[in-house]
Amino acid sequence: MIAASPTTSLRAHAQRNPRRSLDLITGPLDEIARDSASFIAGEPVRFDLAGQTHALPRYMFIGPQGGAEPMRIGLFAGIHGDEPAASFALLRFVRWLEEDPEIARGYCLFLYPTAPRVCCARRRHSSRVRLK
Numbered sequence: 001m002i003a004a005s006p007t008t009s010l011r012a013h014a015q016r017n018p019r020r021s022l023d024l025i026t027g028p029l030d031e032i033a034r035d036s037a038s039f040i041a042g043e044p045v046r047f048d049l050a051g052q053t054h055a056l057p058r059y060m061f062i063g064p065q066g067g068a069e070p071m072r073i074g075l076f077a078g079i080h081g082d083e084p085a086a087s088f089a090l091l092r093f094v095r096w097l098e099e100d101p102e103i104a105r106g107y108c109l110f111l112y113p114t115a116p117r118v119c120c121a122r123r124r125h126s127s128r129v130r131l132k
Helices: 006-016 018-035 085-099 116-121
Strands: 039-041 045-049 052-056 059-062 071-076 107-112
Touching: 018 039, 018 085, 039 085, 059 085, 085 107
Parallel strands: 071 107
Antiparallel strands: 039 059, 045 052, 059 107
């Protein structure tokens, strides 16, 4: 069990095992999806980069029907690997939606909790990013 704040604990844990740091974010989301009628764990988006295969975790929350066509919104977190707070905020948001799905009436939310390449690198950008 990790007792420190989510951001601090994720950084410390990631230094020991980068793959597990990703699991700290996706594990609770997968658990919620197993028991939910509205929150769904989708197949990860797989892509190849520099000879390695990566998977982008994705989820969907379908709010109660609120009209003809639901409003579709994408939420992205964990863009910077050294700033996991947004990923944990997304987890809190999903828990909130599960408690009160009415707040998402008429919405279909697509959630991407982390960018695995930068999350596992524990840096602001992946090693492939070149800034001018």
